[in-house]
Ligand code: ADP
């Protein structure tokens with residue numbers, strides 16, 4: 001069985017949605033994971049934020065705007081009166097639900113319900129469309145099987161069991177459609193897998209049912225060797241290993257959700273990144289093999305990084321110091337990305353700053369703490385094993401005109417990371433691109 005995920009632009013207009021049939025094959029057993037129509041989740045985020053600041057008027061205007069867009073969408077998607085009516089009823093239901101939160105206490109719980117509406121609408125519209133044109137499909141509600149635990153970690157065994165039951169109960173169907181991004185949490189409430197989470201859904205489903213292949217269909221022909229939004233003349237990379245792809249996704253290559261490689265990697269399921277606008281392009285194949293020896297593969301950047309520097313003479317010759325530092329971050333469930341140490345100081349970075357004040361307060365017990373916000377990690381991925389010399393020098397040479405705050409090398413054989421001020425990101429990416437490729 002194959003899993004095919006289509007992102008927001010791939011279902012971004014009625015025309016695009018109809019064109020999916022050039023790619024999917026309803027006669028073959030497939031699970032199709034859909035994102036919300038492009039722009040929808042951003043609009044829902046805005047609506048939720050208007051509610052949470054008590055600006056009901058703004059929420060109402062935003063809801064009307066989005067609702068109007070969907071009315072046009074439905075009108076164009078369906079050809080028959082019946083189709084148009086069903087489509088209209090569907091979107092009216094969802095927009096009434098979103099509007100109903102104006103009278104309720106607005107908490108993160110309601111926010112998550114609002115954010116879930118985009119995928120619920122896109123999948124049902126697509127299912128209705130297929131029904132209208134006589135193509136048989138089965139809608140599988142992600143909220144019936146996609147689940148995260150109390151640490152927000154996906155429960156792959158549970159997902160496999162519940163999805164397995166649904167597939168078995170619908171053994172007379174070949175072609176399944178489900179929502180990306182949305183899930184239930186350990187309280188059974190509606191939740192999500194964070195922005196861009198539909199990739200993660202596809203990988204989790206693929207892993208949970210041990211699919212043959214996971215295909216991520218998007219608006220570009222695979223993973224490029226740098227961020228195409230910032231750097232000109234980037235090129236797609238035909239093969240990547242799971243480790244390389246995971247590193248790039250985690251460190252900011254937007255084409256993949258940061259965690260989406262791990263489930264596929266765990267079960268060795270190949271992932272293909274493919275272009276809906278150019279379906280015959282090879283794209284990128286991510287698998288166990290494919291490491292290119294002695295090459296620099298790609299560059300990615302992750303913004304929103306905070307660097308924390310702890311200076312403490314008590315660290316000198318002391319053991320157990322780093323453990324105590326790490327325990328602070330563990331208590332606040334805050335992951336550390338980069339770390340560098342000196343004899344009397346340690347610098348590390350985080351991207352989750354919810355508990356920054358609490359963390360800073362506890363770290364003050366160890367020594368003098370300084371914090372820099374608006375930092376960016378630039379991650380260069382390639383074959384940097386010890387025998388592949390000269391690469392660190394080339395990377396650093398390319399950024400020698402930019403202040404570098406931290407350098408990390410040697411943690412893995414395929415990553416060199418540097419920390420720069422976000423204001424220097426664009427220049428760093430361009431200069432690295434010019435000199436490394
Ligand atoms: P989707 O809505 O299909 O999930 P995304 O917008 O999340 O699509 O991801 C695709 C976009 O990721 C591309 O249009 C591209 O601008 C951006 N992107 C950033 N870095 C890379 C990269 N290294 N390779 C390819 N695309 C990238």
Ligand code: ASP
Nearest residue numbers: 035041181195196197198
């Ligand atoms: N619709 C969600 C988002 O925009 C999930 C996704 O597109 O992957 O973040």
Ligand code: MG
Nearest residue numbers: 007196254255
């Ligand atoms: Mg995406």
